[in-house]
Amino acid sequence: MPARSRIVDIEAVTRQFGELHALGPLDLCIDRGEFVSVVGPSGCGKSTLLELIAGLQDPDGGTISVAERPLTGPRNETAIIFQESATLPWRTVIDNVAFALEVRGVPKIERRETAESLITKVGLTGFEKHFPTQLSGGMRQRVAIARCLSMDPDLILADEPFGALDEQTRLLMAFELLKVVDDLTCGVLFITHSIQEAVLLSDRVLVMSARPGRILDEVVIELPRPRGEHVLGTPEAAYAIDRIWSMLKSEAVEAMKATQ
Numbered sequence: 001m002p003a004r005s006r007i008v009d010i011e012a013v014t015r016q017f018g019e020l021h022a023l024g025p026l027d028l029c030i031d032r033g034e035f036v037s038v039v040g041p042s043g044c045g046k047s048t049l050l051e052l053i054a055g056l057q058d059p060d061g062g063t064i065s066v067a068e069r070p071l072t073g074p075r076n077e078t079a080i081i082f083q084e085s086a087t088l089p090w091r092t093v094i095d096n097v098a099f100a101l102e103v104r105g106v107p108k109i110e111r112r113e114t115a116e117s118l119i120t121k122v123g124l125t126g127f128e129k130h131f132p133t134q135l136s137g138g139m140r141q142r143v144a145i146a147r148c149l150s151m152d153p154d155l156i157l158a159d160e161p162f163g164a165l166d167e168q169t170r171l172l173m174a175f176e177l178l179k180v181v182d183d184l185t186c187g188v189l190f191i192t193h194s195i196q197e198a199v200l201l202s203d204r205v206l207v208m209s210a211r212p213g214r215i216l217d218e219v220v221i222e223l224p225r226p227r228g229e230h231v232l233g234t235p236e237a238a239y240a241i242d243r244i245w246s247m248l249k250s251e252a253v254e255a256m257k258a259t260q
């Protein structure tokens with residue numbers, strides 16, 4: 001297998017908000033084609049980490065390189081998905097997905113073809129002409145995922161993309177995302193509170209400490225790809241879930257004490 005090139009390289013990054021030491025020092029690497037999840041207690045600095053890699057904030061110490069260059073600000077090749085990603089309410093599903101292509105000046109026929117294939121990929125066939133208000137929250141997040149893929153990013157940053165959905169829809173969305181993930185050649189950083197979701201989707205799961213957030217350890221998920229729903233019932237998945245939870249538990253208790 002050819003060596004993967006690095007898309008994110010972070011060394012000794014720290015972030016301070018006034019007196020509050022929010023993050024680090026923290027090291028983190030992600031390769032192209034790698035899906036890396038971050039789990040950690042509430043308030044440990046996960047979103048801050050994502051915003052630093054997105055170039056939306058500057059670190060107070062350390063270095064961040066993306067695509068082998070020092071990061072100087074937001075990049076067009078980095079796609080971000082938030083918990084409730086904004087869709088354009090006056091545009092249909094297909095026009096929402098094709099939006100980034102339109103901005104880039106891709107000809108109409110080509111952008112419709114690309115948008116249609118992405119809509120199929122995220123399981124929205126038949127909803128091309130619907131408007132976002134006619135869709136469920138899970139379906140709107142699928143539109144956001146398809147739109148993000150249409151940008152042909154080299155890096156996807158996802159901050160709790162299924163966090164606003166109910167438990168069952170959330171798990172179904174993770175199963176759906178598996179179909180997309182196996183074909184990705186870009187790097188993915190996926191922030192989640194769900195250990196199950198992290199194990200199902202990831203190549204590696206990074207466990208963060210209570211604030212100031214540092215990487216406590218990583219768990220490599222050895223489950224073969226392509227993966228399906230069945231993997232959550234395997235002893236390998238159960239072992240990984242148990243390992244992550246045993247690390248996370250004491251950190252979550254610390255974080256809870258700090259807020260009481």
Ligand SMILES: Nc1ncnc2c1ncn2[C@@H]1O[C@H](COP(=O)(O)OP(=O)(O)OP(=O)(O)O)[C@@H](O)[C@H]1O
Pocket residue numbers: 017020022040041042043044045046047048049211
């Ligand atoms: N702009 C800001 N100004 C001041 N404090 C901030 C700012 N942004 C974040 N913080 C603080 O930094 C810490 C880390 O916040 P962050 O949102 O990154 O944590 P998180 O792990 O994503 O939390 P959660 O899991 O609850 O979403 C928190 O204590 C938060 O209150």
